[in-house]
Amino acid sequence: MIRNDYIPFPSKVLEVIRHTQIEYTFRMSFDGEVRPGQFFEVSIPKYGEAPISVSGIGPGFVDLTIRRVGKVTNEVFERYVGDSLLLRGPYGNGFDLNEYRGRELVVVAGGTGVSPVRGVIDHFGAHPEERKGMTIITGFKSVNDVLFKDDFKRWRQQMNVVLTLDAGEETPEHRIGLVTKFIPELELEDAASAVAIVVGPPAMMRFSVAALLERGFREENIWVSQERKMCCGLGKCGHCKIGDTYVCLDGPVFNYVKGKTLLD
Amino acid sequence: MGYRVSRETLDLWLATHAADYEIWAPHRFVGEGCFSDTDSVRYARVTKLEEIELKERSHYSFKEALTPASQTLFYFTQEACTEPEPPVKGAILLLRSCDLHALRRLDDMYLHNGPADYYYARLRERVKVVLLGCAASCESGFCVSMGTNVSENYDMSLDPVAGDFLVDCKDADWAAFFAARGCGEEPVTPAHVEENAVKVTVPEKLSPAVAKASLWNQYDKRCINCGRCNFVCPTCTCFTMQDLYYDENARLGERRRVWASCMVDGFTDVAGGGSYRKKNGERMRFKVLHKMLDYKQRKGYQMCVGCGRCDDVCPEYISFSGCVNHLDEAMKEVQGK
């Protein structure tokens, strides 16, 4: 008998973490296998479904960081601890940590793009023996838009952290400027063998990858995660198709050698 | 096994099988065509021979029999989601050769692109196919160019010949039905065409680079992104989820999937307001390359079956086959030759 993948399952809201006015993390009960970079379809009857990346994974839960935009995500904001949400998933390939083991690692993430890589950062932050040097360059619009503030405290102990704001005043914690500005100054042992992960809005990804290549990274050592309108998550609805690729099945994480061919 | 079957016997066959199957066949809806004073030929459930349009190729494809334009996936209450009852009957589809080839593409999308689709699979197991022979080519089809003019994987074929019908029956029970009613045995090869008025050539070296050609720009204004070309296409499968709710508080309702079109606004919108392919020319390029390039890269054979329906339905007289025939030039343009 074929499984009915369209029927969602209820998942309890265990905790709600407010990052900003419009961005909350919902800690949701979940017991199955899941990887950073995968996504769930979160549904609220009446409003429909939205694809949300997993921003954290732990025993019996997943974190879903949801931004208050669009119809679906607004309704979600009225749910609190004890309520439940209907989920389907996880979908997509997610990040394969083995690709980064034993290597020098750079993560460049913009805005909500930090969500899908948060699990990767956490893992290699907690396991420095599994990698060489590590730097994260994360960009947000302003100081009020910074996500995962508590995580940054921990990450600063574990790796090089560049936290930059598009505009505002420089502080001991915040640099000013787009993420791309900090790529040329990356201190690396060997750019040619270092690996990088880039996640964020399309233009930010384009310029960041260009800057990494300029800095000496190899195309095959760069991974990107694509944002698309994922609707079914099952390779059926066609909304996520780019060329011969279905982002929901084959991605959303792509090695740049493949990722650079995904144009539309 | 081939038989010569009379109208009466075929009607009896239809009536008998209508008990266990929805029989889907082309049906003429008089005066309902897109253009004034024209009829629309669409698939409908039939039980009698007289309801079947045997001559003209249908304007809409058979796909609604397997993937309805709007299909309820489940009903929800606050606590639970419940599936609708499975279909009671199986389905017999009367298909021309191009459409029988299209069925393979639907199968590949719904059963083999990612996990198998529950709703499609449970009906598909109970589908049988009757091939409608094509004694002459339709006007706009290019099945010969696409290699879809001949079909062999049918349960039965059906060709009207001089007041009777010739059938080639691969289904043993159906063969027994005709044999028991005294139908004469004779060798039968379903009629098929060897040449169409429309021919297309897909350049062998077609590549995604053709996206940069100027060819696509002309569609920015000409195409009005109505999406009809997708809705009539037997190989277009895209859908969008839609929730309907029955009460004010949205505690009771249903989720449906409805046909979607890559030509229509909103297809690529992401939460937060981003969208891709805003120009109609970009959408035309996306559709044409899906049909003639991307699908083949993924599955090993072309998606378009050359039925010609998209050309017939377009209110702006945009020709898909015409566009395909410009791909060669467009490739040369981007390669700077």
Ligand code: SF4
């Ligand atoms: S090509 Fe024709 S049928 Fe298709 S969307 Fe454009 S105007 Fe409509």
Ligand code: SF4
């Ligand atoms: S693209 Fe046009 S000709 Fe090809 S299968 Fe679809 S409707 Fe038929």
Ligand code: FES
């Ligand atoms: S999200 Fe439906 S095919 Fe990928």
